[in-house]
Amino acid sequence: MKIKEIFGHRETWQGIAVILGLSIILACVTQFGLIKRFWQGEFKQGFVRGEEFPGLVFISLAEAESLWASGEALMVDSRSREEYAAGHVPGAFSLPLVEVKNGQDNLLQLLPEDKPLVVYCEGGSCQTSLALAKILSKKGYRNIKVFSGGWEEWLQAGLPVEN
Amino acid sequence: MVAGWITCGKLTMVLRNRIFLLLLRLIVGGVFIWAAVTKIADPLTFAQDVRNYRLVGQTLSFLTAIILPWVELIAGLFLIIGIFPRSSALLISGLLLFFIILVAITMLRGIDVECGCFGTFSRKADIWLILEDTAWLIMALVLLFSPANEFCLLKPGSRVSN
Numbered sequence: 001m002k003i004k005e006i007f008g009h010r011e012t013w014q015g016i017a018v019i020l021g022l023s024i025i026l027a028c029v030t031q032f033g034l035i036k037r038f039w040q041g042e043f044k045q046g047f048v049r050g051e052e053f054p055g056l057v058f059i060s061l062a063e064a065e066s067l068w069a070s071g072e073a074l075m076v077d078s079r080s081r082e083e084y085a086a087g088h089v090p091g092a093f094s095l096p097l098v099e100v101k102n103g104q105d106n107l108l109q110l111l112p113e114d115k116p117l118v119v120y121c122e123g124g125s126c127q128t129s130l131a132l133a134k135i136l137s138k139k140g141y142r143n144i145k146v147f148s149g150g151w152e153e154w155l156q157a158g159l160p161v162e163n
Numbered sequence: 164m165v166a167g168w169i170t171c172g173k174l175t176m177v178l179r180n181r182i183f184l185l186l187l188r189l190i191v192g193g194v195f196i197w198a199a200v201t202k203i204a205d206p207l208t209f210a211q212d213v214r215n216y217r218l219v220g221q222t223l224s225f226l227t228a229i230i231l232p233w234v235e236l237i238a239g240l241f242l243i244i245g246i247f248p249r250s251s252a253l254l255i256s257g258l259l260l261f262f263i264i265l266v267a268i269t270m271l272r273g274i275d276v277e278c279g280c281f282g283t284f285s286r287k288a289d290i291w292l293i294l295e296d297t298a299w300l301i302m303a304l305v306l307l308f309s310p311a312n313e314f315c316l317l318k319p320g321s322r323v324s325n
Binding site for chain 1: 238
């Protein structure tokens, strides 16, 4: 079979259209509930089912700043040690996701259990803070706030920085 | 030189052997079905995996996670039972090529992610994954370019030849 025959054949494209069409229909039918929840804005900030990760919420810069300024919460930095060393939120605890994933669970024992945790990463489209928050939730922490704006937003707002 | 031709001829014979091609269809289709089922079972985890590649936003990640596993499932199933096998092989080859490029770009960008290939059984998106996907791509291409259309519910081109 030559390339020309494959691509030039109408049946090839009809088949692809059938497969794609069927997929879209089946996806919509089987995941209707999830699509509805997405439409209502539930997963806009992260693909987290509330029932699966209780106590995990997303917060804005203003909320993160207020929790940090009042000393009410502990800021948790999920970036690498190098990034943390280059600059971080004052008083933040360095808990690199990569280290936790590599089994350095002893780091988790240093976290206070009675304080809310505000987890952040680089910002933009970074995902390590959410991944770390999920791990913490699985470990039993029930007051975790993911600051999606992260380090980038913190810097842009001109908030205090510690090296 | 002569030995080379004989080997080449044997290889062509194997590649055209209808039992071999059927087996290949079962393996490639089966893997795609399995990969799809693990993702359909947990669409949000897969959506997060897609998002972790940092190539598309939240909405596109969600739509991909909802639709892509079904494309894999139906293409895999059609390839095995022989409904539009050529289209299925083309679609599967295209998807594999896309995955290889995606993993390569992600590695070049220095992003460390789980591939998301098999739901919770996923592994790291690294050079080994590229090699593995390349092996699958070769198998899919063999099917795409094979002349045989045996054991098919709908034989490709049957309406044309009849």
